[in-house]
Amino acid sequence: MKQIRFHGRGGQGAVTAAEILGLAASEEKKWCQAFPFFGVERRGAPVKAFTRISDEYIKTRQQIYKPDYVVVLDSTLMDVVDTEEGNPSTIVVNTKRTPEELDLSTGDVQTIHATKIALDEIGKPFANTPMLGALAAATGVVKPESLKKAIKEKYPGKIGEKNANAIQKAYEELKK
Amino acid sequence: MKQIRFHGRGGQGAVTAAEILGLAASEEKKWCQAFPFFGVERRGAPVKAFTRISDEYIKTRQQIYKPDYVVVLDSTLMDVVDTEEGNPSTIVVNTKRTPEELDLSTGDVQTIHATKIALDEIGKPFANTPMLGALAAATGVVKPESLKKAIKEKYPGKIGEKNANAIQKAYEELKK
Amino acid sequence: MEVKQGAQAIAHSVKKCKPDVCSMYPITPSTELPEEIAQLVADGELDATIIRVESEFSAISGCVGASAAGSRAYTATSSQGLALMTEVLFAASGMRLPIVINVVNRALSAPINIWNDQQDSISQRDNGWLQIYCESNQEAVDTTIQSFKIAEDEDVLLPIMCCTDGYILSHTYEPVELPDEEEVQEFLPEYDPDHAYLDPENPMTQGPFAYPKPYAALRKDLSDAVNGSKEIVKRVHDEFAEKFGRSYGNGLIEEYKNDKDTALVSMGSICGTIKSTLDNRNDAGLMRIRCYRPFPEEEIKKALEGKDQVIVLEKNVSMGHGSGALYNEIKSILPRSTTVHDIVVGLGGTDIAEEDINNMIDSLSNKENGVKRWLLEKGGKLQKNRGEK
Amino acid sequence: MEVKQGAQAIAHSVKKCKPDVCSMYPITPSTELPEEIAQLVADGELDATIIRVESEFSAISGCVGASAAGSRAYTATSSQGLALMTEVLFAASGMRLPIVINVVNRALSAPINIWNDQQDSISQRDNGWLQIYCESNQEAVDTTIQSFKIAEDEDVLLPIMCCTDGYILSHTYEPVELPDEEEVQEFLPEYDPDHAYLDPENPMTQGPFAYPKPYAALRKDLSDAVNGSKEIVKRVHDEFAEKFGRSYGNGLIEEYKNDKDTALVSMGSICGTIKSTLDNRNDAGLMRIRCYRPFPEEEIKKALEGKDQVIVLEKNVSMGHGSGALYNEIKSILPRSTTVHDIVVGLGGTDIAEEDINNMIDSLSNKENGVKRWLLEKGGKLQKNRGEK
Amino acid sequence: MEDDLFASGHRACAGCGSALALRHLTKAAGKNSVFTIATGCMEVVSTQYPTTAWGVPLIHTTFENAASVAAGIKEALNQQGKEDTNVIALAGDGGMVDIGFRALSGSLERGHDVLYVCYDNGAYMNTGVQKSGATPFGASTTTTPAGKQSHGKSEWQKNVPFIALMHGVNYVATASIADLDDFKKKVKKALEVEGPKYIHVHCPCPIGWGFDTSETIDQGRKAVESGAWVLYEIEDGNFSISYKPSERIPVKDYLSGQKRFKHLDEDDVETIQDHVDRNWEELKKLEGLDLDLLKLL
Amino acid sequence: MEDDLFASGHRACAGCGSALALRHLTKAAGKNSVFTIATGCMEVVSTQYPTTAWGVPLIHTTFENAASVAAGIKEALNQQGKEDTNVIALAGDGGMVDIGFRALSGSLERGHDVLYVCYDNGAYMNTGVQKSGATPFGASTTTTPAGKQSHGKSEWQKNVPFIALMHGVNYVATASIADLDDFKKKVKKALEVEGPKYIHVHCPCPIGWGFDTSETIDQGRKAVESGAWVLYEIEDGNFSISYKPSERIPVKDYLSGQKRFKHLDEDDVETIQDHVDRNWEELKKLEGLDLDLLKLL
Amino acid sequence: MTETTTGGTIKDPKSSKKNKTGTWRTFKPNVDKEKCIKCGKCGELCPEGAIRITEEGAKVNMDYCKGCGICAKECPVKAIKMEKEEK
Amino acid sequence: MTETTTGGTIKDPKSSKKNKTGTWRTFKPNVDKEKCIKCGKCGELCPEGAIRITEEGAKVNMDYCKGCGICAKECPVKAIKMEKEEK
Ligand SMILES: Cc1ncc(C[n+]2csc(CCOP(=O)(O)OP(=O)(O)O)c2C)c(N)n1
Ligand SMILES: Cc1ncc(C[n+]2csc(CCOP(=O)(O)OP(=O)(O)O)c2C)c(N)n1
Ligand code: SF4
Ligand code: SF4
Ligand code: SF4
Ligand code: SF4
Numbered sequence A, B: 001m002k003q004i005r006f007h008g009r010g011g012q013g014a015v016t017a018a019e020i021l022g023l024a025a026s027e028e029k030k031w032c033q034a035f036p037f038f039g040v041e042r043r044g045a046p047v048k049a050f051t052r053i054s055d056e057y058i059k060t061r062q063q064i065y066k067p068d069y070v071v072v073l074d075s076t077l078m079d080v081v082d083t084e085e086g087n088p089s090t091i092v093v094n095t096k097r098t099p100e101e102l103d104l105s106t107g108d109v110q111t112i113h114a115t116k117i118a119l120d121e122i123g124k125p126f127a128n129t130p131m132l133g134a135l136a137a138a139t140g141v142v143k144p145e146s147l148k149k150a151i152k153e154k155y156p157g158k159i160g161e162k163n164a165n166a167i168q169k170a171y172e173e174l175k176k
Numbered sequence C, D: 001m002e003v004k005q006g007a008q009a010i011a012h013s014v015k016k017c018k019p020d021v022c023s024m025y026p027i028t029p030s031t032e033l034p035e036e037i038a039q040l041v042a043d044g045e046l047d048a049t050i051i052r053v054e055s056e057f058s059a060i061s062g063c064v065g066a067s068a069a070g071s072r073a074y075t076a077t078s079s080q081g082l083a084l085m086t087e088v089l090f091a092a093s094g095m096r097l098p099i100v101i102n103v104v105n106r107a108l109s110a111p112i113n114i115w116n117d118q119q120d121s122i123s124q125r126d127n128g129w130l131q132i133y134c135e136s137n138q139e140a141v142d143t144t145i146q147s148f149k150i151a152e153d154e155d156v157l158l159p160i161m162c163c164t165d166g167y168i169l170s171h172t173y174e175p176v177e178l179p180d181e182e183e184v185q186e187f188l189p190e191y192d193p194d195h196a197y198l199d200p201e202n203p204m205t206q207g208p209f210a211y212p213k214p215y216a217a218l219r220k221d222l223s224d225a226v227n228g229s230k231e232i233v234k235r236v237h238d239e240f241a242e243k244f245g246r247s248y249g250n251g252l253i254e255e256y257k258n259d260k261d262t263a264l265v266s267m268g269s270i271c272g273t274i275k276s277t278l279d280n281r282n283d284a285g286l287m288r289i290r291c292y293r294p295f296p297e298e299e300i301k302k303a304l305e306g307k308d309q310v311i312v313l314e315k316n317v318s319m320g321h322g323s324g325a326l327y328n329e330i331k332s333i334l335p336r337s338t339t340v341h342d343i344v345v346g347l348g349g350t351d352i353a354e355e356d357i358n359n360m361i362d363s364l365s366n367k368e369n370g371v372k373r374w375l376l377e378k379g380g381k382l383q384k385n386r387g388e389k
Numbered sequence E, F: 001m002e003d004d005l006f007a008s009g010h011r012a013c014a015g016c017g018s019a020l021a022l023r024h025l026t027k028a029a030g031k032n033s034v035f036t037i038a039t040g041c042m043e044v045v046s047t048q049y050p051t052t053a054w055g056v057p058l059i060h061t062t063f064e065n066a067a068s069v070a071a072g073i074k075e076a077l078n079q080q081g082k083e084d085t086n087v088i089a090l091a092g093d094g095g096m097v098d099i100g101f102r103a104l105s106g107s108l109e110r111g112h113d114v115l116y117v118c119y120d121n122g123a124y125m126n127t128g129v130q131k132s133g134a135t136p137f138g139a140s141t142t143t144t145p146a147g148k149q150s151h152g153k154s155e156w157q158k159n160v161p162f163i164a165l166m167h168g169v170n171y172v173a174t175a176s177i178a179d180l181d182d183f184k185k186k187v188k189k190a191l192e193v194e195g196p197k198y199i200h201v202h203c204p205c206p207i208g209w210g211f212d213t214s215e216t217i218d219q220g221r222k223a224v225e226s227g228a229w230v231l232y233e234i235e236d237g238n239f240s241i242s243y244k245p246s247e248r249i250p251v252k253d254y255l256s257g258q259k260r261f262k263h264l265d266e267d268d269v270e271t272i273q274d275h276v277d278r279n280w281e282e283l284k285k286l287e288g289l290d291l292d293l294l295k296l297l
Numbered sequence G, H: 001m002t003e004t005t006t007g008g009t010i011k012d013p014k015s016s017k018k019n020k021t022g023t024w025r026t027f028k029p030n031v032d033k034e035k036c037i038k039c040g041k042c043g044e045l046c047p048e049g050a051i052r053i054t055e056e057g058a059k060v061n062m063d064y065c066k067g068c069g070i071c072a073k074e075c076p077v078k079a080i081k082m083e084k085e086e087k
């Protein structure tokens, strides 16, 4: 079983990212669970969302305390919340900066300027979908094809296409 | 312990009669309970009320099924409800008729035209208080003095006086 | 001693406690309470503000506002009225507002019925309100006064229901001793809370939003306060007994001839009828629960220790069990060597006569396992749950 | 299989049951149900009338009106909303109206909190509604469909609450199989009641006023119907399993590795976490209560027969006991040879982790008498009731 | 004579104005009608299990929810294809004006095709004459008793017809059992209107008001003749007075026949007369105005 | 600058019009005020245990009962001899107009000396933008979503200020966060009036309406300039418009800036424009009339 | 045992007629058939629906008449008198 | 264990200030002190109460500013610009 935590702000699509990751896993005939941290914070406030992926039916309903991977949609959050909580093995951050500049204790730190990709590909600064591509590249937890299929199913038509492109772009960028 | 049942119609003061009988018993340092049969019938409909009198504290809260005495405030009720239910030893009826004319199975049947007394003494056709005088005369369950004291305490001033007179008159009439 | 109708007597008792705000709505059979209190205020005998609300939801909400402002708040209700208050009842205990309600017990719809049973308050048993059930009008008068003192005790600070059976007590005239007003004032200290007032000089926020951890911790606080109040219920009862000379068992439970192998267990006015019945036989005793919330587990256990047979008579049903709610609470604390029977009685005002109680004692035995039965009418046969062999 | 949010999945399940009237009011965390259903109607995918009421009191009242008129009526709610319905809930069961509510469980105020526990529906346990608690979203989807069929069965004719844990299920996306609409229609017969319609050609009066005797008799009828519905809950569950290939224990309870000396007892989504925990140890099993009302006493007794130790984990408190409501219900039916512990967990959304469950099993033992404990935060120590030595 | 749809054998008090209103309401609405009623005198006296006074379908649930039960019924009947069945929500002044007011307001706002009828006997009669929002100023009730410190109810009655109107209701009317033809005409007219409609009918109660059972009609008539109760209609936002007494009798003539007003002193009576005069003037003004009362927000 | 009584650190969304209203409401009411608030955005964002944004005493209980809790507070403070403390009951449109409406109506009827303030953001925002009685016609909300069969909400908004007025309330006003001086003036004026008073303040919500957080004031302003939201006062039954745009902008200019109206077609917009025009005319008429709106029954 | 129906529904419309409220009466209306002009007023105004207008004039159904006296009071020609019910 | 107060009352007025909502911001207002005419409009209109007008002009308390942009939009002289918050 793999457990992933997303950090974002209300409105940035962390929950949607967690959901789409689950959808992608499902495309691969895996079981999944995706859920937000159930807060009442308003738009702009830090939020968390989670995904579990497993080859088997997932029975447990506890929250995720020890994520395998962490995805940070907005690097400004890193001063505000402990994004490394629970010792993830990999952390993927949306930022212009390099992993070194971030100076984290997590073993595998990967960075990507997903907002730029989003602006380029989708025309809006929603970094959540490209960050899924980045996660796929960094960890292989799902295949980028599954992500693209998932996003196209959720958003049929243009929007889905564009988001799929952003996922692909981010995937490739980090794979390099 | 003595148990008394009153029959009347909504608005005729059966409950008040039961209460005043209780008050009178209390004047004689006895314990009492007075309660209506808890119906939702509207004014005019047949109603029942009860009094228990005892030398000791009364523990029981059951309804009264076997009254020692029954008081009928309105003889037109006798075709409508079974005023003899529970085999009372004495039944006192407000009517112009004689006990014989009533043709009841109760051993001791006493009649008195209490409405007339009420009209004479109180100026209103409320037979409930004179019927208490009649009950006292017929059964001795309380003394007429206690009834008069009770009614005067409950209705200080003129009204109490008049009702007390009605009680006395009815008492005397039936004692003859 | 004065002969007074139960509801009137309670109203006079309330008056002596000098509530500041009475926020009330009429409903049979508690109606006489708001009526009598309105008359006392109209006649200048009680200096309280009455809020003649448009619903029971507002009745209890008005009490919440007044109590949160640091005043003594009071209401009375029954049945549908209490059910309508449900949401606010939970809030009031959570906010630790020592509101006093005289619940005049009545059955719940549907069908609609105005007579007595105890479904209304018993179905509020989870909500953190204390509940005391009275056997007589005198006890109702006395318990009303005790209620204010218990609720406002700084170790309690909880709302309380003083429960009396509708009609059977509320509409019965019988002698009561109304405590002297000055003595009541001596007995009942002024209410001057530290946790609930609304003072612009000292602003506080009441009724906040809480995340899981503080929420759970506050619920535990509440639970501890409810449990802890047992001692205060007892203490206030004893203090009252000391000052006014009347007591009711140990304040939590009352035992009557409870030295037999069989014990009846019940609450409220029916216990009078049971006592009267037991006066004529020698094979059973009574353990009356006076304080139902908090549930005096130890006291009950002790009082029923070693019994062969316990017969619970209760005026409520917990649907889906085929029995009343009290049954499980009693059964769960007794050893298996004690046979526990449950009889649902008195629903919607069906009378329970001494003959019925005799019949129960005669027909039940500790030989069999505990049984669940219903008495649906006076003099009726004990009914089984459908499907029971 | 589709990955869907719990609430959405349930909404689609409701849609397949084709309710006629959905009378609904939003409240966290059940809000997504009225929202999703509104969207389905707005898009012409469901031909139902939505009544967008101004309160939950009217939500359930609208259901009562529609159901009394002989239509299939539906609503969804949580917490405060369910509490606000209290009075009408009693009326609806008394009138035998087979309304279906999806209760998305949430804690009750005060303090206000929007997260999951089960206080809301558990505190409605007396009122004659059936209650089924789901462990997963798939079960919620399936049980919603079963609920209509159970409720409308002519031997039942009772309203039902299909309960799912707020957020933990309602807001979690996971794969679910949404039954085919036509198959659902085959499974669920048309509702054509004989006891509740409003036809000018055939006038009937519903919700009358009843004197004590008929009142008591009607309450007994209700109780018998609730108890009798146990068989239908089971039967409908089996029929569903037959047709759709999914089952949940025997429909009433579900046993998991329940061949150990220790059994955990619980309801709802936490049972998933418990199962997962038990997968890594070999000294305890689980008995999950799926059908809480009616209370499947015999089934539970049998499943717990001979256990040394039973640990009840419950997300509610019956104040004044220092424990949850389920505790007494379980304890009262088990022999004294079985030690029964109660742990109040998960109040107001506090998470229960596998570590906590391990800790409970490890720290409790059947040597001592049953204990009552509280888990107030994830990874926290089990707390005693204040005053307990 | 056709059989009443609200049948004999009901248990209302002798001389009950509300029962009279129900006889005629059911008659005017006709057989193709479904009723729901809030708890109150009329429900308690007409549905004692296992008998019923109703010849049309009726459902009672609670005191608060007649309006929302009606909404449920109406929408269910529509779904069943029975759009032409009249649905009528009935409540006393307590059930409509006070405790049931949220349900009424919500139902009006949503616009269900339901007729709401408040039978206003001026207090909570079923529970023994407690004040309601509709109780008139000065009336002594058991919760606003006259006493050393009190002259009865100290607020004016709640203006529910206008409040209903402000919900955007196309048909609002007041009526009285003193003019049954007017009442029935209004019921019929209302039932012709699509959407929500509201009728408030004045029903004297011998018990609660304190007058002889034979005077029920007379008391209602005096209310109308004095202007203490004004008969009017508001159709599509247009206000019109249905009946204008050639000369209004002094309100004292109305008040003096009732025990509930017995305690009022001359000042009180004057206050009430002033109020009635003032209202009458304003209502007459309103009648002449070119103002669409439905279009104020 | 004096410290706000509704302090920074509250958790409302960026650009929240309602939070702005509360800042100024508390300022205008001043320190000697006690508030009670219904469940809703403003309560949830301001009272997260163990912190509070409130610098004045506040109590929250449920969603339905702000008005009756306020009644209890006011009467208790009176009993304590603190008659001069302002008591203010605050609720969103859901809490005031829908679920809390019985409590409001009852409290108004009884005449407690309380100021009721509805902060109207046009829907149930706290639970995710569901329709309320105050939601404008045509708005898409999560419970009145635009869809194949639907053009958003199909009823006009409930006219609560006039409904409140018809309860006999001596001071009723509408306001907007687009004119804070007007709002504060009205709050102060209201607090000078004895008895119940009602203020309904329009508070744009970027989340629920769908506009950029920077446009909150602008959206409010467009509502006022188009006449979709009219600022007025009704003092002792006398109606007056507080602000008359020299020329009303087309309502389209207001609607077009918001996602909730995005689906409306030309016909819809015209319907709304007609409605707004018509209301404006009627309100202007009303302003000129010699009619005491408090004396209609 | 008491007979019941599912949910307490009553399928017997107007069965209140079994309840003879005439027993509540203490005064009863006496119609003077000579005077009666058959205007129907009394029948309209009787809260019990206890008056039918027949060929011979107003006819009171004593099974239900509660004796309120409205008919007597409102009869335009005073054709009805209330008399004490006697036994 | 979590600390609690009786009934959950909060006796610490305005303690929300402990909650630095400045962390929510993605854009931040930048006041051009030169342009600012100290009219106070921005301070009045800030939902956070995060602007004080000082001698030198409008001053934003970045601890609480959520970056809504109202101040920038409403400033009569356009003295405020919203800029992306950078890390
Ligand atoms: C929630 C609730 N509160 C109170 C009652 C008690 N109750 C029943 S009817 C009634 C008064 C009814 O008054 P109204 O609506 O004016 O009808 P009326 O009896 O006057 O005809 C009251 C207070 C109730 N049934 N339910
Ligand atoms: C009885 C009850 N029903 C529903 C809710 C859920 N609820 C809380 S706030 C809210 C909406 C509030 O809307 P409004 O009053 O307009 O305030 P806003 O959130 O828009 O500021 C709802 C539906 C509740 N708390 N209690
Ligand atoms: S109390 Fe009044 S309204 Fe009620 S039944 Fe009697 S007369 Fe009619
Ligand atoms: S949702 Fe709207 S009203 Fe609620 S806090 Fe956010 S901006 Fe304010
Ligand atoms: S009112 Fe008089 S005249 Fe007319 S029908 Fe009746 S009895 Fe005859
Ligand atoms: S006395 Fe009354 S009840 Fe009898 S017939 Fe005349 S009007 Fe009807």
Ligand code: SF4
Binding pocket: H031, H035, H036, H037, H038, H039, H040, H041, H042, H043, H053, H057, H058, H074, H075, H076, H077, H078, H079, H080
């Ligand atoms: S609005 Fe502009 S000019 Fe006015 S104080 Fe603020 S920054 Fe300065």
Ligand code: SF4
Binding pocket: F015, H028, H029, H045, H046, H047, H048, H049, H050, H051, H060, H064, H065, H066, H067, H068, H069, H070, H071, H072
């Ligand atoms: S951007 Fe918004 S929150 Fe920040 S100072 Fe300006 S108005 Fe205030």
Ligand SMILES: [Mg+2]
Binding pocket: E092, E093, E094, E119, E120, E121, E122, E123, E124, E125, E132
């Ligand atoms: Mg009434």
Ligand SMILES: [Mg+2]
Binding pocket: F092, F093, F094, F119, F120, F121, F122, F123, F124, F125, F132
């Ligand atoms: Mg809102």
